[in-house]
Amino acid sequence: MKQKSAPKIIDVARVAGVSTATVSRALSKPESVAKSTREAVLAAAAATGYRINVAARNLRSRRTGAVVVLVPNLGNPFFSQILAGIEATLSSKGLSILMVDTMQSGTRLDFIREYVHPSRADGVIVLDGSLPQDLLRPGGENGKQVPVVFACEWHPHEDFPSVRADNGQGARLAIEHLAALGHEKIGYVNGPEANVLSQFRLNATKKALADLGKTVNEHWFLKGDFTLQSGVLAARKWLDMTDRPTALLCANDETAIGLISELHQCGVHVPDELSVVGFDDVDIAQHYIPALTTVWQPRFELGTTVAQMLVDGISQGDLNPDAPVMTLPVKLKVRKSTAAPKPVASKTTAATTAA
Amino acid sequence: MKQKSAPKIIDVARVAGVSTATVSRALSKPESVAKSTREAVLAAAAATGYRINVAARNLRSRRTGAVVVLVPNLGNPFFSQILAGIEATLSSKGLSILMVDTMQSGTRLDFIREYVHPSRADGVIVLDGSLPQDLLRPGGENGKQVPVVFACEWHPHEDFPSVRADNGQGARLAIEHLAALGHEKIGYVNGPEANVLSQFRLNATKKALADLGKTVNEHWFLKGDFTLQSGVLAARKWLDMTDRPTALLCANDETAIGLISELHQCGVHVPDELSVVGFDDVDIAQHYIPALTTVWQPRFELGTTVAQMLVDGISQGDLNPDAPVMTLPVKLKVRKSTAAPKPVASKTTAATTAA
DNA sequence: ACGCTATATGTAATCGATTACAATTGCAAT
DNA sequence: ATTGCAATTGTAATCGATTACATATAGCGT
Incomplete structure (x- = not known):
């Protein structure tokens, strides 16, 4: 039968x-x-x-029921929670996720381009601010555009709708916290120079320092690239300095952890000899030793919010024309990697004991 | 024009x-x-x-050019590197990834079922060993089956092809390492009981202990669930013990880190008072303080291998009938979270100095 | 010169649903 | 009783490519 x-x-x-x-x-x-x-x-x-038969329905109804998510690096745990938020929202709307790793597939931009097309996806979520923008506006002015929204990162000179954390506020809170502890010499370990987040956090840091009347010493601003290894390198540079900052804000938690671990290797204790603040509040942060003071970002919520924004755009047939930029609030999580600076050596020396 | x-x-x-x-x-x-x-x-x-127009091609050619990946929890960084490996291989074959989080979508199994269908995907990669198996064999014996392969986890009583790390060898290496350091009282912090990996690692641990003639004390075998928090709880249980093990193997790195951080809070030093071994070697592990001794798994390679296996199965029109199980080798990474046990207090006490 | 094969291309059926439009029915209002 | 409208359902065109089959052309051996 x-x-x-x-x-x-x-x-x-x-x-x-x-x-x-x-x-x-x-x-x-x-x-x-x-x-x-x-x-x-x-x-x-x-x-x-x-x-x-999904293909038959898609063909006739000219929809795909799928959303493309362009992720810079799938191997990076920072993105996984955002993805989880995106998944939660999209799956509840019956939309599926086509995932593309722009690093992996990066050699062939054409490969990515293929996905940004109405017959492939009803919409696109971009987590990578450094993609060539012509890729996201296929066919110039004619033809149907696929709705595109950005999350976390964004295109500095474009007006795509986007959802992001309040990076400026995050940097400001961190600097104010360090200043309140009594730090005068505060530095920053940057992320990749081409990355909007790095730049944004960097500028906000400098602004906050200036607003507080603190020195902005270019020697205390180190390069980095968001990796653990770049934290390690920053540690070595710090060790080599003659005039060292007493506190460093890092562009993300990975950098902060790499930094602290390398200092530990070299017998330098955080926060006694250097205060360190991270950015993102990855899960490990509160279980690090010392527990990391860091700027928390609502990562899951960033994912759900951007997904909802896209879903709305899809159902309206077009994205909100005034290119909304949603900025979600961040929080400073004060933990154990920051403390008041060590009293200057030339004065009375009451040796601080390490736990 | x-x-x-x-x-x-x-x-x-x-x-x-x-x-x-x-x-x-x-x-x-x-x-x-x-x-x-x-x-x-x-x-x-x-x-x-x-x-x-992809839909038109798919309809006529009865292929989809997509592979569904069922992930237990997208927010878990452990999976992100496996996903990266999968992505690398599939995208090089021109296949796209439909990602489904089985936790998020878990409330509606029908939602997942919809994806395991020839009109949706050419194949399925499952990273979740606890999915009901009837879901993966839709339509019983009739109708076209979508090729299914497992990675990391698997169905204990089913014979789907799968790729996994050599979990047994990992546990054995860890136990042998602890035994070689002189530990006699060795315990284990388990993952979720329903999880095949937990059980497999647990059994291998017991077997290795028995083979080495070490005590297998059920009080030293703690429950857990792969989370940081379960490590924290394990730490408290350890503190409450009267007869404590001197070393603990953890079902994964998160657990180990939660454990160490909580002990640190309570003033207990690792590895001086307790040796801890993790499992997985997540990126942070070598930058933890103390750097975590752990069992490395080839996560990216697990991803590329399972993807390749599926691609072969798709092109052959059918999966290798003898249900191959590929087991990839693991390595023990000896770092700073393990050391020789403290000499018994009643004996001569030459206080060991910590770095 | 003839037939045969191999190569290149065209014609049109086909994949399996959706949906515009037409047709039918029931019911209320006039 | 007749008309009009709303609610259902049916008929058949349609989405845009792939591909089985037919056809045309060229090259080759005898």
Whole structure:
């Protein structure tokens, strides 16, 4: 009795004694058919084991039910929680996620370009602020545009809608915290220079320092690239300095952890000899030793928010024209990696004991 | 001159002065058309800005060009590197990734079921060993099956092809290392009981202890669930013990880190008072303080391997019938969280100095 | 010169749903 | 009773590519 090939809509129609149009309606807009018919169709669908052919529906209805997510680096745990938020929202709307790692696929931009197209996806979420922008506006002015929204990162000179954390406020809170502890010599370990977040956090840091009347010493501003290793290198540079800052804000938690671990290797204790602040509040941060003082970002919420923004844009047929930029609040989590600076050596020396 | 709607294959055909069949062939199997025609078609495609309609191709060719990846928890960084490996391999084959978080979508199994279907995906990669198996064999014996492969985790009583790390060897190496350091009282902090990895590592741990003639004391075997918090709880349980183990192997790095951080809070020093071994070697592990001794898993390679296995299965039209289980080797990374046990207090006390 | 094969291309059916439009029915208002 | 409207359902065109099959052309051996 079993059919060789998968049941199609016409098989269901036959069993239910209705037309294919009715089956289609009963399944996709149940309220548009009579109750009795709906039940008959549902029963027939169950009886035949019918499963819709997604390609056929997509072709005819000119939708895809999918959203492309362009992630800079899937291996980076920072993005995984944002992805989780995106997934939660999109799956609740019946949309699926096409994931593309722009690092991996980076050698062939054409590969990515293929995804930014109405026949592929109903929308695009970009977590990578450094993609060439022409890639996101395919076909210039003509043809249908796929709605594009940014999360976390963004294009500095473009006006795509975006959701981001309040990076400026985060840097300011961190600097104010260090200043309140009594630090006068405060530095910063940057992320990649090409990255908007790095630059934004860097500028906000300098602004906050200036506003507080603190020295902005370029020697205390170190390069980095968001990796653990760049924290290690920053530690070595700090060790080599003659006039060292007493506190360092890092562009992210990885950098802060690499920094602290290398200092530990070299017998330098945090926060006694240097206060360190991270950025992001990854899960490990509060379980690091010392527990990391850091700027918390609502990562899961960033994901749900950007997904919702895109869903709204898709259903409106177009994105909100005034290119909204949503900025979500951050929080400073004060833990154990920051403390008042050590009293200057030339004065009275009451040796501080380490735990 | 610009057309309102996106150019279709027939527009390209007109410009190139050939039929749609020829255009299709020129684009998908270039070697099957004459060189001159191919060039004309490519030029016409470029001139019109033609982009293929994926839904149409999928419908006709009965393929999807997509692979579904079922991830237990996207927010867990452990999976992100495996995903990166999967992405690298699949994207190089022109396949896209449909990502589904089985935790998020877990409330509705039907939602997941929808993805395990030939019209959705050409294959499925499962990273979650606890999914109901009927979900992965839709339609019982009839109908086309979608190839399914497992990575990391697997179904204990099923014979799907799978790729996994050598968890048994990992546990054995860890126990042998602790034994070699002189530990006699060795415990284990488990992951979720329902998880195959937890159980596998647990059993291998017990076996290794028995083989080495060490005590297997059930009081030293603690429950856990792979989270940082479960490490914290394990630490408290350890503190409450009267007869404490001198070394603990943890089911994963998160647990180990939670454990160490809580002990640190309580003034207990690792490894002086307790040796701790993790499992997985997440990026942070070597930058933790103390640097974590742990079992390294080839996570990226797990991803590339399982993806390759699936790709082979798809192209063969069927998966290797003898349900191959590939086991990738692990390595023990000895760092600073393990040391010889403290000499018994009643004996001579030569206080060991900590770095 | 003839037939045969190999190569290249064209014609049109096909994949399986959605949906515009038409048709039917029931019911209320006139 | 007749008309009008709303609610259901059916008929058939349609989405845009792929591909089985048919056809045309060229090269080759005898």
